Amino acid sequence: MKKIEISTSAIVYNSISELSINDKNLMNKAIEAREKAYAPYSKFNVGAALLLENGEIILGNNQENAAYPSGMCAERVAIWKGGSTYPNVKILKLAISASSTTSKVDKPVGPCGACRQTLSEYEIKQKEPFEILFMGEVGEVVKTESLASLLPFSFDSSYL
Numbered sequence: 001m002k003k004i005e006i007s008t009s010a011i012v013y014n015s016i017s018e019l020s021i022n023d024k025n026l027m028n029k030a031i032e033a034r035e036k037a038y039a040p041y042s043k044f045n046v047g048a049a050l051l052l053e054n055g056e057i058i059l060g061n062n063q064e065n066a067a068y069p070s071g072m073c074a075e076r077v078a079i080w081k082g083g084s085t086y087p088n089v090k091i092l093k094l095a096i097s098a099s100s101t102t103s104k105v106d107k108p109v110g111p112c113g114a115c116r117q118t119l120s121e122y123e124i125k126q127k128e129p130f131e132i133l134f135m136g137e138v139g140e141v142v143k144t145e146s147l148a149s150l151l152p153f154s155f156d157s158s159y160l
């Protein structure tokens with residue numbers, strides 16, 4: 001038997017105003033996407049903005065359905081839209097913002113487990129990590145260098 005230690009790191013900014021101009025612009029696109037989310041059941045709106053190597057920014061937001069949980073998360077909407085439109089273009093960054101119509105979301109909201117698995121697949125596919133930034137409606141912004149920072153021991157095709 002052996003014990004291993006897993007560590008990760010992230011940069012935490014006090015607010016969106018501390019981000020670089022490029023990161024701030026991408027996060028503002030995620031906020032724009034969040035405001036168009038369709039979340040009548042959870043009342044929890046999420047927006048995602050994906051920056052591709054070709055300069056394109058792909059937006060996604062959560063889409064719910066009365067046949068809950070048939071909806072889809074913002075991150076997967078964006079990454080699948082990017083992957084279907086630009087299948088061989090690398091992802092550079094992903095920005096995520098979340099809000100609620102019932103309370104103020106004032107802490108960072110990272111991707112759910114299913115989204116982390118999907119994002120991991122795309123990092124593996126492109127053989128290169130991409131940065132992930134996430135926040136709530138207001139307050140701190142977390143920035144990681146890679147999805148691997150958020151999902152150690154990920155499942156991939158090597159197990160199949």
